[in-house]
């Protein structure tokens with residue numbers, strides 16, 4: 001489950017390697033633990049699809065490789081999916097440590113104001129760093145963390161408020177990176193620092209046509225921003241905020257989606273919001289190591305950034321910090337959220353389905369949508385729910401894979417002794433549903449089902465991998481068996497019987513295809529405020545029964 005709380009659809013199923021159901025938990029943005037360790041292909045697909053949310057790298061332990069020190073990712077199911085993989089190698093030690101930190105935030109060090117200043121001095125003295133170098137990395141961390149927590153499509157307008165010191169400098173750098181990440185930026189920088197580094201940062205932003213707003217303009221327009229970055233004060237802040245920042249900070253109190261850089265501005269660096277009327281941001285990006293006040297942070301997202309701490313500093317200050325996964329510039333160190341299933345909801349925005357967009361022929365319409373799903377690289381676009389019912393009308397549903405479609409119908413293959421096949425034998429009516437989640441689309445098709453010809457089944461059976469052919473022979477689908485060993489033994493026996501690859505494995509009589517011949521289609525396009533587009537094709541009411549009639553249904 002993702003801290004965003006609305007992206008919870010992690011599919012789980014039966015573990016491929018162990019005879020137990022697989023459960024999957026997503027911890028924050030960075031850690032995904034799958035239990036047992038080897039996930040199903042369904043889990044993998046889902047994770048793969050959600051990578052943009054989970055901050056690459058997504059590392060999945062492979063049962064066979066987790067014993068070695070270096071673990072790695074999974075093999076995607078198709079080459080086209082492989083091309084957009086962003087998977088990195090992470091050591092098992094790092095991954096375990098990351099997961100431990102997510103379970104126990106107290107295992108991370110929180111540092112005092114004095115330690116923060118001392119680390120700063122060490123870095124920029126004997127350790128050879130320059131301030132602009134560290135600021136660049138800090139600002140990049142902030143921008144990366146915002147990109148994860150507030151995706152650019154839904155949170156485009158960002159305001160960065162910069163203070164007079166280096167915290168403000170981090171804000172200027174973050175603004176530049178956020179601009180390049182696709183956000184629309186505005187900056188407010190009321191008390192500019194007269195140093196070449198800051199002049200340079202301002203010039204860079206001006207050259208990107210990023211507007212600089214006056215602090216007097218802010219109050220009336222603050223609510224027009226999706227995200228407001230508080231880069232006013234960092235670890236050198238002392239006392240009470242002086243003008244103009246005192247009023248400015250008060251304007252941010254209660255505003256949604258405030259992201260504080262290093263410290264919520266106005267907070268005591270060690271004690272937090274001592275007056276009780278201060279800023280309570282939704283997100284905090286601690287830099288180098290969280291300051292003591294970060295223990296009081298209650299917002300949704302806590303990230304650590306500033307990936308430059310050399311071991312010498314970590315040892316000298318006894319810092320316990322989580323590892324950064326892969327090439328990441330930030331790491332999520334928030335507390336695991338509790339999950340309120342009732343609050344999980346997706347807002348469907350984007351496409352529109354109007355009558356004039358539809359093909360007159362529903363098969364062509366299906367083809368168009370199916371090709372969109374393939375072009376989007378959706379995992380298993382051909383996965384569909386198949387609902388059948390027995391002759392008493394008791395329903396059952398399961399996922400199956402579409403293996404062909406044309407104007408004659410929709411084809412899948414299965415065991416003719418399975419529950420669905422037995423139900424279809426007594427009641428040939430069935431319904432199939434495709435859910436292409438990223439497109440916010442569903443296609444529902446209802447009709448009568450019949451078996452495909454044995455020639456068609458033969459042809460498909462022999463196109464399958466040899467292992468799957470043997471699997472079809474082994475499994476008396478939907479019957480009760482004494483244990484996994486029954487299948488393993490039968491599989492082994494058949495493997496040796498067909499070890500000679502020149503022997504053609506005969507298709508068993510109990511295995512073959514079904515074709516659903518549609519009587520009705522519904523194309524569903526998710527829309528805002530649950531006012532979805534639903535357009536149906538039916539034949540019953542057509543004067544000429546060969547024509548399809550289109551109706552719009554209320555959502």
Ligand SMILES: NC(=O)C1=CN([C@@H]2O[C@H](COP(=O)(O)OP(=O)(O)OC[C@H]3O[C@@H](n4cnc5c(N)ncnc54)[C@H](OP(=O)(O)O)[C@@H]3O)[C@@H](O)[C@H]2O)[C@@H](O)CC1
Nearest residue numbers: 134135164165166167233234235236237238240241242262
């Ligand atoms: N190695 C690291 O850790 C790295 C640290 N980095 C970043 O640097 C930050 C620390 O920067 P910093 O030292 O420049 O101090 P910062 O907090 O920005 O503010 C100082 C300014 O605020 C002012 N000011 C103070 N109190 C005030 C008040 N009550 N009311 C009004 N003004 C007040 C003060 O003015 P003064 O009091 O001196 O007149 C001065 O102008 C750190 O948090 C992190 O973000 C990264 O860039 C890279 C790596």
Ligand SMILES: [K+]
Nearest residue numbers: 230233261263
């Ligand atoms: K700040």
